[in-house]
Amino acid sequence: MDDLTFSSYNARGLRQLKKRRVLFSFLHRNHFDITLIQETHSCMDDGKIWQSEWGGRIFYSHGSNSSCGVCVLFKPNLNYKVLKTHLHPHGRYIVMDFQVSDMVVTLVCIYGPNRDNPHFSRACKTFYRIFIVIRLYGPAITILYLTSN
Numbered sequence: 001m002d003d004l005t006f007s008s009y010n011a012r013g014l015r016q017l018k019k020r021r022v023l024f025s026f027l028h029r030n031h032f033d034i035t036l037i038q039e040t041h042s043c044m045d046d047g048k049i050w051q052s053e054w055g056g057r058i059f060y061s062h063g064s065n066s067s068c069g070v071c072v073l074f075k076p077n078l079n080y081k082v083l084k085t086h087l088h089p090h091g092r093y094i095v096m097d098f099q100v101s102d103m104v105v106t107l108v109c110i111y112g113p114n115r116d117n118p119h120f121s122r123a124c125k126t127f128y129r130i131f132i133v134i135r136l137y138g139p140a141i142t143i144l145y146l147t148s149n
Helices: 017-029 044-054 118-130
Strands: 006-010 034-038 058-061 070-074 081-087 093-100 103-111 132-137 140-148
Touching: 017 044, 034 103, 044 058, 058 081, 058 093, 070 093, 070 103
Parallel strands: 006 034
Antiparallel strands: 034 070, 058 070, 081 093, 093 103, 103 140, 132 140
16 A cells, blocks of 8 residues: 555635635645544534535534534545544544554544633643644644554
8 A cells, every 4th residue: 555645724614615615626636645624613514515525534523613623534535444533522623543454543633722721731631642743833733643553
């Protein structure tokens, strides 16, 4: 299997159809296998519509229609198996274990609070001990840890 390609974006809201189409088109043109998106502003009602527009599987941790929300998009033809997921109930993070060929991937996509929140920070300490931070832009953090069987 070739290397997996990842991308990560702070969308600052994806509720507008035109904005989603531009982003989804960009992602398809660039052939990313997995994309992590923070600040989607997604709700339960958006899931099926956005997944249909994307053409592949999307995993969500929904926020509200005006804040929070993260999602993980898998390229439509990617052959993978989800082993475990953990979703924050208010759209702050997704923790996911999945397998591609003989590689097991643990992926964490976090959208942190704009203001210091000790409760959220304590909840995430485990992530910081276990994973390698690969992107940190203000409140948006994408964390990735790879292992092989």
